[in-house]
Amino acid sequence: MSIALLSLIVLGLAALGYLLGRQRALAAAGGDMRRLHSLPSYYGASVFLFTAVPAFLAMVLWLLVQPVVVDRSTAAMITAADVPQGSSHALVMADVRRIAAGLDILVARGMDEDLLATMRADLSDIRGRLGGVGVAVAETVSPNVFEAAKSYRSLANTGRLAMAAAVLALAVGGLLYAAFRITPDLRARNIVESFIRVLLIGASTIAILTTLGIVLSLVFESWHFFRLYPAKDFFFSLTWNPKFGGGSSLGVWPLVWGTLYVSFVALVVAVPLGILAAIYLSEYASPTVRGLAKPALEILAGIPSIVYGLFALITVGPLLRDWLAMPLGLGDSSSSVATAGLVMGIMLIPYVSSLSDDIINAVPQAMRDGSFGLGATPSETVRQVVLPAALPGIVGAILLAASRAIGETMIVVMGAGAAAKLSMNPFEAMTTVTVKIVSQLTGDTEFASPETLVAFALGLTLFVFTLGLNVLALFIVRKYREQYE
Template sequence: MGQILSTAALLPLVALIAALALGGYLIARQRAMVSAGGDSRRLHSLPSYYGYNAVMNVAVPALLALGIWLLLQPMLVQSWVAGMIPAQAVPEGSSVALVMSDLRRLAEGLDEAVQAGVMTGAEAAALTVSDDLSTWLAGRGVALGAEVSPEILNAAQTYRELNVTGYLGRNIVVVLLALAGLLLALRQSHAEFRARNRVEQGVKALLILAASLAILTTVGIVLSMLFETVNFFKLHPWTDFFFGSSWAPNFRGDSDLSILPLLWGTLYISLIALLVAVPIGLFAAIYLSEYAGPKVRATAKPLLEILAGIPTIVYGLFALLTVGPFLVQIFGRGEEGLLGVDWMSGATSVLTAGLVMGIMLIPFVSSLSDDIINAVPQSLRDGSFGLGATQSETIRQVVLPAALPGIVGAVLLAASRAIGETMIVVLGAGAIARISANPLDAMTTITTRIVSQLTGDSDFASPETLVAFALGLTLFVLTLGLNVLALYIVRKYREQYE
């Protein structure tokens, strides 16, 4: 069947679409000028709009078809091939998902051999299982990690052939759509055509699509987590997940998968982080906006916002190598410690992660709060000063109440950032799921457990893996509830100043 047209062929395909769009722009613009006798004043629209119309007609249908094809082909091919795998071809203790993973690796190995020229497409399609198959393929650059059954080899060959056909059909359809759009644009390139109206309609549709992407993405994320969560609760009782007291996943069965220890660790660490970030960030914002001079503000604010650009892995290393050992010297090591106590056995703890996470959140609170405070009308301050209030009284009784909705939003953003943090928790708080009020104990959070459960070659049919989606959905509902509560608080206090 020839060399497979892999996803690497996307680059020349997109380059061809771009070339057709550029050529269409130049030709359509020139044809419009010719139809007007070289006088652009006789055109309905500016000459460039005729070129933009050609670009839109060429690129939009072709790229839309390409995107849809890239989404649908893998799902359709995998669904078709998965139906070819009989139950006896799945080894005991394995699953269809793991067999499909091996099947894809075999198909990719055959594809690489075809692309390297060590075998033809016909040879790849004609391979049969024999004792020397692994040796024969290894000599041609294809390494097999396990014995291949006839059913798996046949499915892998079908998988590769379907992809070959799909890639070829994709390229043909996309190119034909681009050419059809080009021809249509050239027919429309005459003086009477309302090119500007057509282009503006296309731009409007693009803006509507961009505005809809956020909503559609959110809906897609929720639905994907919801379906997998339903599958999880079919395999694991929901009472243990919501009301159990321990977290002990065991991929061999009999797992304790309760969210309560993880939820406690998440909220505990986030609370400590907010206790650090909110006062410091808010006080910094008040100083920069109300007391600092222009030179101090121009220097201090960029330096403070540098914290927001530091990667979280760096904060995690800072927690592990600096803050954790420092806390151990204070609260641990018995008589060698500064306090002579032995409350902290290791560098990882809730307090370690909370302190470092709070430092990371300071610029989120300070920068947003500073902008909100500066947005308070100066007339409110002048009126307060005119009534005899001092600067501190004006800040406490006028500025901060007026800026309260924005400050609540800044705190909410910091809280969401804290709840979703992973790397600082992994390196600073440890990986122990427990319910404890001691901030010097090591704990873990929901996000770290999601990563842990989905890391490696996991079977997506086991409750130990599917629990990650239930954790994610619960975390989403939690943050949504925080947003609703914050919105209620903002509206309640805003009514007093409107």
């Protein structure tokens, strides 16, 4: 049974429980709502929650635990002889999972005829189940891998059936329990509100746990990387030259420099234009102009980054190369820091302008009126009253734009190139940390080599830089906010 169908069945039972709970509450009160402690809808909602919440929690926990259990059960079937040279146990298990899913059926070369006939029969059976779609035949897998895939598929199917039975049993049990405990004196409203309070706490906890999980995964995998590659070479080397198979030089500073350089150029473009646009829209523009200009400016935030990347690659890069780089003798490549930074800055303008505009509008009008009453001009009021009062919020807007710039990938790939180097020339091709994280994890990579695990160390480095940026911005915000509270 599919997850979607199981979810629909649970929701259907919960909806039935709502109607049943509401009807039983009215019947228990003899049709007189005044005899009930709570409104009839609360009684129905209590049955709905007792039916749906435990069932869905069990489903989520089962989906999290089952893959781990099935992987451990089938991993023992893979021997060292089943792992090809240059591969790993993890990659072989990935093949097992693909075979079990019916996406790749691999037949071994030089296999016993009886076993080959059995595998072909299994292959035909899976083809029939899949309707003849998504099955490919190759000659690269051992019999143990094929048997492990069959075991994986069998265990996964058994687990799904057991999950469906357990979830439906919980849903029906919760429905019956909540429905038969309904009496006129039942505090259904309190039960529903307690349920909702717990759900809200759980929802707010998810963000904290997600952040904690991300940080722990980065730290754990980075620790594995530093066990294989010296930390001093990673943090103090000025060369980035990964080579799968050994002999790599994985110095982080060329990537950090490229990230900071591109982000700096982007902020040089976005911050002045964004803040000036915000000042105009909030202080000088008429309501008609504001109503047209602000939505038009915010359209930039809705354009996909890949479109900006194409714009950088096809239009901005060649223009900068032909009009500036080549005439000045600074380079002949259309991929450069200036190309990526300029286009990224255009993308960041609405992040700065829209937030800054809302923050400037939130400055009390009394502060403006007091400035005007003292004889200040509108420009002096903006410069000496409005902007200082709105500075904490503007710093937050700039921080958001900086975080967006540091994490951008597609514009850098298409506009700045992939060369890891230390250079001050803005018309040379460079790359960033995020681009190299993607490149190191692309393809069938083995998560046991420094060249792959370095992606997690790069992610941790980027996290530390972003955290430092947040701490600095928080310090600035608190320092200036004290003057206006």
